[in-house]
Amino acid sequence: MVTIALAKGRLMEEAIDVLEAAGVDCGQLKEPSRKLIFFTPDQQIRIILVKPSDVPTYVEYGIADVGIVGKDTLLEEGRLLYEMLDLKFGQCRLVVAGFPEKQDSWITRSHTRVATKYPNIARNYFSRKGKAVEIIKLNGSVELAPLTGLSDVIVDIVESGRTLKENGLVILEEICSISARLVVNRVSLKMKNREIKALIDNIQMVLEERKDGEVN
């Protein structure tokens, strides 16, 4: 049996779509329920529903063989995993954002406060740039931080750009592009190679069909 950890939240619906298209019966997950563990009818696959930031932990410890999670979470958590596939959904950007008038001035400020749900990503990004900043970890509604004076800028994900726009903020710098990834436990890839490879091959076929669909 292969266990797949799915990130609950914004990636879940599309992750289920991809798995179903790849032949994994996810029917039970579509019914309203508070259950956290599901089995496919043939009992070959177990799906566990996990908070996004915990997916890499479940996969690194081998509780889950496979995980579907955003690249932002992978970068932040820095776990030892194999990243096998870019699933191409959940596309967004990791950015530094702030007030438009900060565009020129923030970079030269001696003491810059950065609010973020991604302290490790932010710390690495600014240390690579040689800029000393104070990181303030938040758990959500990060855009509120510059609006209320808690921070000068934020490091956050931008999808449609609507949250920034409606709060009078702009992108100051782009850090990287983000999308959902399929990750695999390092031991599972050896021990359950046949099952995991079959799953990856099927998902890869779905991704290729989708790409062809876009071109035509």
Ligand code: PRP
């Ligand atoms: C994320 C992110 C931004 C917003 C970006 O927050 O932290 O706030 O979505 O999306 P947009 O560019 O399409 O507006 P999320 O919705 O996950 O909620 P949170 O603030 O509670 O973390």
